[in-house]
Amino acid sequence: MAPAVIATKNLLKTYVVGEHQVKALRGVTIDVPPGEFVAVTGPSGSGKSTFMHIVGCLDRPTSGRYWLDGQDVSQMSKNQLAEVRNRKIGFVFQGFNLLTRTSAIDNVELPLLYAGSSQKTSVRRGRAKEMLGAVGLAERLDHFPNQLSGGQQQRVAIARALVNTPSILLADEPTGNLDTKTSIEIMGLFQHLNIERGITVVLITHEPDIAEYASRVVSFRDGVIVSDRAVTGRRDAAEELRKLPPDREEATEPCQS
Amino acid sequence: MSVLMVLRIAIKALARNKMRTALTMLGMIIGVSAVITMVALGTGAQSSIESQIQAAGTNMIMVSAGNFQQGGVRLGQGNASSLTPEDAAAIRDLAGVQYLAAGVNTRAQVVAGNLNWGTQVQGTDVDLPFIRSWPEAYGAFFTPSDVATASKVAVLGAVVHEQLFGVGFDPVGEIIRINNQPFTVVGVMASKGQSGMGQDQDDVVLVPYTTVMKKLRGITFIQSITVSAASATDTSATADRISNLLRVRHKIQPDEPDDFMVRTLEEMASVRVQATETMTALLAGIAGVSLLVGGIGIMNIMLVSVTERTREIGLRMAVGAKGRDVLLQFIVEAVVLSAIGGGIGIALGLGVARGVTAWMSWPTSVTAGSVAVAFAFAAMTGVFFGIYPARKAAGLDPIDALRFE
Numbered sequence: 001m002a003p004a005v006i007a008t009k010n011l012l013k014t015y016v017v018g019e020h021q022v023k024a025l026r027g028v029t030i031d032v033p034p035g036e037f038v039a040v041t042g043p044s045g046s047g048k049s050t051f052m053h054i055v056g057c058l059d060r061p062t063s064g065r066y067w068l069d070g071q072d073v074s075q076m077s078k079n080q081l082a083e084v085r086n087r088k089i090g091f092v093f094q095g096f097n098l099l100t101r102t103s104a105i106d107n108v109e110l111p112l113l114y115a116g117s118s119q120k121t122s123v124r125r126g127r128a129k130e131m132l133g134a135v136g137l138a139e140r141l142d143h144f145p146n147q148l149s150g151g152q153q154q155r156v157a158i159a160r161a162l163v164n165t166p167s168i169l170l171a172d173e174p175t176g177n178l179d180t181k182t183s184i185e186i187m188g189l190f191q192h193l194n195i196e197r198g199i200t201v202v203l204i205t206h207e208p209d210i211a212e213y214a215s216r217v218v219s220f221r222d223g224v225i226v227s228d229r230a231v232t233g234r235r236d237a238a239e240e241l242r243k244l245p246p247d248r249e250e251a252t253e254p255c256q257s
Numbered sequence: 258m259s260v261l262m263v264l265r266i267a268i269k270a271l272a273r274n275k276m277r278t279a280l281t282m283l284g285m286i287i288g289v290s291a292v293i294t295m296v297a298l299g300t301g302a303q304s305s306i307e308s309q310i311q312a313a314g315t316n317m318i319m320v321s322a323g324n325f326q327q328g329g330v331r332l333g334q335g336n337a338s339s340l341t342p343e344d345a346a347a348i349r350d351l352a353g354v355q356y357l358a359a360g361v362n363t364r365a366q367v368v369a370g371n372l373n374w375g376t377q378v379q380g381t382d383v384d385l386p387f388i389r390s391w392p393e394a395y396g397a398f399f400t401p402s403d404v405a406t407a408s409k410v411a412v413l414g415a416v417v418h419e420q421l422f423g424v425g426f427d428p429v430g431e432i433i434r435i436n437n438q439p440f441t442v443v444g445v446m447a448s449k450g451q452s453g454m455g456q457d458q459d460d461v462v463l464v465p466y467t468t469v470m471k472k473l474r475g476i477t478f479i480q481s482i483t484v485s486a487a488s489a490t491d492t493s494a495t496a497d498r499i500s501n502l503l504r505v506r507h508k509i510q511p512d513e514p515d516d517f518m519v520r521t522l523e524e525m526a527s528v529r530v531q532a533t534e535t536m537t538a539l540l541a542g543i544a545g546v547s548l549l550v551g552g553i554g555i556m557n558i559m560l561v562s563v564t565e566r567t568r569e570i571g572l573r574m575a576v577g578a579k580g581r582d583v584l585l586q587f588i589v590e591a592v593v594l595s596a597i598g599g600g601i602g603i604a605l606g607l608g609v610a611r612g613v614t615a616w617m618s619w620p621t622s623v624t625a626g627s628v629a630v631a632f633a634f635a636a637m638t639g640v641f642f643g644i645y646p647a648r649k650a651a652g653l654d655p656i657d658a659l660r661f662e
Binding site: 053056058059078079082083085086087091093095097099100101102106110111113114115160164 | 262265266269273274568569571572573574575576577578579580581582655656659
């Protein structure tokens with residue numbers, strides 16, 4: 001088996017809130033091999049968000065170790081973590097978090113601006129264009145977020161997450177603001193990227209049926225992993241879309257007002 | 258990340274909210290243009306005074322007789338009879354004296370044909386045109402022999418010429434009457450305009466000082482001596498030598514005050530220059546306050562902007578922006594705001610200064626220095642007022658920033 005993309009050992013995270021100590025993570029050990037599609041689930045307060053923040057290098061564990069792509073990132077400085085996020089992690093958020101009044105292509109280009117290497121503008125534009133094409137938005141390069149539907153905005157966000165060819169795609173409730181059909185489409189895109197391109201996906205969700213699109217489901221409760229299972233009867237988003245009655249065509253079209 | 262990239266990011270961010278950017282700049286524009294205009298007005302006034310002094314001759318020294326005192330009655334400056342033509346002759350031999358003219362004045366009614374004009378009759382010497390750098394328009398100045406013989410010759414100022422003969426008439430050789438005595442006009446001086454003290458220098462008739470003493474007033478003393486020092490740098494030293502000489506000649510004891518007064522034109526002018534300098538500083542100060550208010554406006558907007566863009570900051574950090582990148586972005590945004598505002602403000606200030614000169618004919622002078630100072634101040638205001646909001650932005654925790662609603 002290939003070395004794990006994500007390997008954690010006994011992760012502990014303690015917050016101090018006022019005079020209380022809140023133990024968000026109480027010893028999490030997990031390995032995620034490359035090319036896996038892992039869903040992390042659990043009720044709110046279970047520690048899955050804290051886990052995501054540490055995996056996403058937005059936060060450091062109080063103790064324990066975390067290797068990302070074989071590199072120990074658990075003791076890195078803030079600036080080092082920023083570089084790791086830029087090179088190895090692609091974020092997709094529930095609220096899309098696109099820059100307002102900024103075209104789709106400019107939004108996708110953003111991580112490249114912080115990449116340090118002084119790429120030529122034309123190279124960056126080309127890369128951003130390519131990514132928008134990969135998520136099916138080649139025709140919407142110059143649209144502003146407010147001219148795009150929710151699903152399209154999330155596609156722009158996914159293109160942005162992919163533009164730096166990260167080791168993992170970290171999606172935090174990516175379907176939380178979308179309707180059912182658009183959710184299936186977005187999950188279809190993740191499945192496509194995972195299967196066709198071999199991109200490792202970590203999906204944080206509290207919806208059990210969304211978790212069923214993944215190949216493995218890890219459940220959190222009270223700061224520890226309570227179950228870690230391979231998905232049997234995995235849902236196939238492409239198949240489901242084909243079976244859907246074609247009555248809501250407009251969902252895939254831009255919202256023209 | 259390169260500075261150029263930061264600049265691009267900052268400009269893109271500013272372009273996303275054009276209305277707010279424009280309004281924020283307005284504060285800077287008004288502040289900078291106010292500073293430029295006010296300083297231009299002040300330095301304009303100053304340089305017009307300086308050019309007047311230059312026209313009068315910077316190395317001019319005025320010696321006047323002291324006040325006349327008899328019993329308890331004290332008459333004004335120049336009325337004492339202590340200054341004599343011999344004093345003038347002695348001063349002429351001093352080192353550093355280039356030109357010298359003794360002076361004695363009287364007011365008189367001047368008549369030419371059927372026209373008359375009340376004016377100042379100024380008795381002077383042949384050096385006066387050189388001391389004052391004052392050329393003749395018609396004829397020539399009177400000669401040393403005219404002075405020696407107390408001839409009845411007159412050189413007219415431009416105003417007197419106009420009043421008695423009219424513009425364009427060459428009066429050389431004409432006879433005018435001063436206190437009923439006939440004088441031959443030998444020349445007319447070019448127009449010199451107002452003096453630095455506001456007197457009309459052209460409303461005058463110039464005659465040999467000996468003529469005023471003997472023919473018009475019947476006195477043996479003179480009222481003033483106008484001296485031109487050989488070099489401008491030597492002016493005050495020459496003035497001191499004149500003082501010492503006169504004290505000796507007038508037998509003044511060391512503990513007694515002078516019975517004469519020696520002033521350089523620079524001394525007289527410096528008072529006025531100081532007054533305008535104070536005025537300029539005051540105006541610039543008031544304008545500076547508006548620049549400060551403009552700067553606070555920038556800080557205010559940047560602070561609002563940091564709060565409003567918390568999620569954006571969080572996102573930038575998530576995709577790899579370091580604290581330093583965010584700090585730089587917000588500082589550069591503030592600096593770009595104030596620099597562009599400052600640039601427009603300079604252009605506007607230049608325009609207003611030109612307009613004031615064109616429509617109100619007030620002298621204005623925009624120096625490269627004042628433009629540079631205003632621009633540098635604007636940019637520094639941007640940095641100063643940008644740092645606090647930028648530090649606030651850079652200090653955000655990406656997790657909290659992303660969650661911010």
